[in-house]
Amino acid sequence: MLSILLLRLKLMITNKKLLLICFIIPIIVLLITGKTLERSNENLKLSIAVVDEDNSRITRETIKKISKNELFIVKESNFEAAEKMLLRDDIEGVYVFKKGFEKNIKIGKTDNLVQVHYLQGNYIAPAVTDIITSNFMFDIVTEKTKLIVEDIIYKEDSNKSQEFNSKFNERVQTIHKDEEYVLPIITEYMNSAKQDDKNSQVKKLMKNNAVNIILIFIMLAVLMNSMYTRKDYNTQIITRIKMSSCTYLKYTVGNIMGISIPVIITTLIQILFIKVFILKDVNALYLMFIFSIYIISFTIFALLLVNIFKSIQSIQAFIPYIILILYILGSLGTNIRILPTYTIQQSIFDYLLFNDYGNILTNLLYQLINTSIYFIAVITTGYKEYQYGNY
Amino acid sequence: MEIIKLEDISKKYKKEKVLNNLNLSIESGQITGIIGPNGAGKSTTLSIMADLIPYDDGKVTYRGSSIKDSKGKIGFIPQEIALYDSLSGFENLKFFASLYGIKGNKAKDRISEVCQYVGLEEKIKSKVKTYSGGMKRRLNITAALLNNPELLIMDEPTVGIDIIARNNIIDILKKVNKQGITIVFTSHYMIEIEKLCTYIIFIKNGKIVEKGKIDEIKNKYSKSNLEEVYTLLNNK
Numbered sequence: 001m002l003s004i005l006l007l008r009l010k011l012m013i014t015n016k017k018l019l020l021i022c023f024i025i026p027i028i029v030l031l032i033t034g035k036t037l038e039r040s041n042e043n044l045k046l047s048i049a050v051v052d053e054d055n056s057r058i059t060r061e062t063i064k065k066i067s068k069n070e071l072f073i074v075k076e077s078n079f080e081a082a083e084k085m086l087l088r089d090d091i092e093g094v095y096v097f098k099k100g101f102e103k104n105i106k107i108g109k110t111d112n113l114v115q116v117h118y119l120q121g122n123y124i125a126p127a128v129t130d131i132i133t134s135n136f137m138f139d140i141v142t143e144k145t146k147l148i149v150e151d152i153i154y155k156e157d158s159n160k161s162q163e164f165n166s167k168f169n170e171r172v173q174t175i176h177k178d179e180e181y182v183l184p185i186i187t188e189y190m191n192s193a194k195q196d197d198k199n200s201q202v203k204k205l206m207k208n209n210a211v212n213i214i215l216i217f218i219m220l221a222v223l224m225n226s227m228y229t230r231k232d233y234n235t236q237i238i239t240r241i242k243m244s245s246c247t248y249l250k251y252t253v254g255n256i257m258g259i260s261i262p263v264i265i266t267t268l269i270q271i272l273f274i275k276v277f278i279l280k281d282v283n284a285l286y287l288m289f290i291f292s293i294y295i296i297s298f299t300i301f302a303l304l305l306v307n308i309f310k311s312i313q314s315i316q317a318f319i320p321y322i323i324l325i326l327y328i329l330g331s332l333g334t335n336i337r338i339l340p341t342y343t344i345q346q347s348i349f350d351y352l353l354f355n356d357y358g359n360i361l362t363n364l365l366y367q368l369i370n371t372s373i374y375f376i377a378v379i380t381t382g383y384k385e386y387q388y389g390n391y
Numbered sequence: 392m393e394i395i396k397l398e399d400i401s402k403k404y405k406k407e408k409v410l411n412n413l414n415l416s417i418e419s420g421q422i423t424g425i426i427g428p429n430g431a432g433k434s435t436t437l438s439i440m441a442d443l444i445p446y447d448d449g450k451v452t453y454r455g456s457s458i459k460d461s462k463g464k465i466g467f468i469p470q471e472i473a474l475y476d477s478l479s480g481f482e483n484l485k486f487f488a489s490l491y492g493i494k495g496n497k498a499k500d501r502i503s504e505v506c507q508y509v510g511l512e513e514k515i516k517s518k519v520k521t522y523s524g525g526m527k528r529r530l531n532i533t534a535a536l537l538n539n540p541e542l543l544i545m546d547e548p549t550v551g552i553d554i555i556a557r558n559n560i561i562d563i564l565k566k567v568n569k570q571g572i573t574i575v576f577t578s579h580y581m582i583e584i585e586k587l588c589t590y591i592i593f594i595k596n597g598k599i600v601e602k603g604k605i606d607e608i609k610n611k612y613s614k615s616n617l618e619e620v621y622t623l624l625n626n627k
């Protein structure tokens with residue numbers, strides 16, 4: 001097993017093309033796209049949809065204010081149309097100003113004012129929510145409400161009006177004192193209650209982008225390395241391996257480790273590179289952990305493909321079809337539920353490639369399930385050929 | 392005394408019957424050549440001897456006991472050049488030695504020993520893809536000698552190389568045999584068979600047409616060389 005591991009490592013190191021693809025190109029791409037994103041920072045606009053169920057003065061004004069902000073492109077529509085846009089991924093999120101918004105604010109009821117809908121895995125929507133909350137909602141809660149309270153309610157009974165006013169002011173003051181305070185409905189959607197800085201959504205985009213680039217090169221490196229294992233069969237080296245007491249299990253586990261360990265190491269270097277040069281606040285440890293598990297899982301998956309398609313040529317020819325199949329399966333398996341409190345988008349594509357369930361334990365669990373399924377499949381598909389060969 | 396014995400061996404690939412009640416035994420300490428036309432079943436026979444593939448019927452014994460007990464005692468040289476050409480000869484040998492648990496300094500010693508033996512010392516540190524055909528073939532044989540086998544099974548070890556390189560390999564195999572290693576191999580070069588073997592087995596359509604000592608067979612058909620015997624047996 002260790003022999004096979006060291007062999008794969010050696011084969012990878014002596015392969016200049018592979019080194020270039022797995023090591024050097026991703027770092028260059030990361031650097032270029034990282035810098036480009038940083039520069040396009042200012043032009044970056046985020047699309048959101050706003051549904052004004054209340055259609056009151058306050059909601060209209062708030063929406064106008066948000067629209068004026070240079071950060072957003074605001075599309076006002078009804079919920080059905082907004083939902084469609086969301087599913088098409090045209091917008092980051094739908095912000096529903098619920099019926100009774102104005103009325104609730106007037107009586108000091110500040111929960112359940114706005115519902116946010118976004119697709120799972122979208123890092124931007126929570127950040128947008130943060131911005132809207134901190135920049136626009138406090139305006140409403142403080143000044144606007146006060147004005148309206150003075151203006152309209154209890155006009156004829158000045159005592160009552162004053163009483164309400166002082167009560168409301170108390171509440172507003174508590175809000176100002178309490179730094180942790182955010183509108184309750186919005187808290188539900190935010191993973192981090194802490195305020196992000198102005199560029200948080202750009203940073204999140206950059207992080208997403210970096211993760212995607214690393215992911216693509218991981219897939220390339222793993223696939224290429226896995227394809228090279230076919231050489232053992234084409235050159236009958238496999239008979240030498242079989243003549244020794246190396247079982248198929250040992251051979252496979254050796255291959256898995258021999259392919260994944262170098263890729264894990266290069267990925268770690270890339271993540272460190274990102275942390276040092278592009279995104280300083282990226283959680284490197286978390287990424288490394290998730291990626292390591294993912295790389296092992298994908299290595300086993302790639303070996304499964306190699307076992308099924310056998311020759312390097314047919315694997316290469318089949319890659320577009322594999323993507324197409326995953327895509328079709330993904331859209332068939334897409335299970336999108338938009339509920340007031342949470343949104344899920346989960347496709348087989350996500351499931352096969354990268355599970356981002358936010359929670360590290362769920363992530364781990366899904367990856368372990370995937371990996372075990374692939375492992376059993378690899379052992380069953382490859383055993384026969386190893387045992388009976390092509391003689 | 393026989394080292395390996397095949398009794399009533401039958402082998403099918405899907406529906407096609409490749410070996411048909413094959414009976415043969417290999418004499419210990421001798422060199423045996425298996426000859427016959429393309430597709431006769433020679434490679435299949437060798438693979439069964441090396442316990443590389445399963446068979447449908449019959450029995451294989453190694454020194455009287457199960458072939459499974461022969462693990463590590465047989466060296467097998469495939470028809471292809473079974474080497475990683477992006478690695479050096481030394482790295483290849485080191486890997487194959489490690490498969491047999493030969494590691495560290497022990498591996499180094501063993502590798503230089505076998506390399507000296509086959510005359511491969513000079514280029515052993517360069518990549519296999521820079522080797523000539525003859526050198527690759529020699530390295531291919533060397534890799535099977537690392538674990539000091541009792542029996543060496545070779546499938547066309549000299550295919551595609553020139554006379555000088557072939558004679559070189561013939562000399563090596565003679566030397567190997569002198570050390571007490573039994574050799575079984577297939578070849579389409581009758582001159583080579585005559586130079587090396589004491590015994591031959593002629594297979595056609597998965598059946599043994601003739602077997603025995605090479606001189607006795609030549610006398611039996613009153614032919615002066617093996618090529619004529621081959622032509623005769625093939626047309627039979």
Ligand SMILES: Nc1ncnc2c1ncn2[C@@H]1O[C@H](COP(=O)(O)OP(=O)(O)OP(=O)(O)O)[C@@H](O)[C@H]1O
Nearest residue numbers: 389390391404409428429430431432433434435436
């Ligand atoms: N893996 C396989 N699947 C199906 N048929 C096979 C397989 N390997 C060999 N055969 C068939 O079995 C028969 C014997 O093949 P084998 O390779 O043993 O012949 P051979 O005597 O070694 O021929 P050659 O001299 O060309 O090497 C051939 O008809 C071949 O087509």
Ligand SMILES: [Mg+2]
Nearest residue numbers: 433434470546
């Ligand atoms: Mg053959």
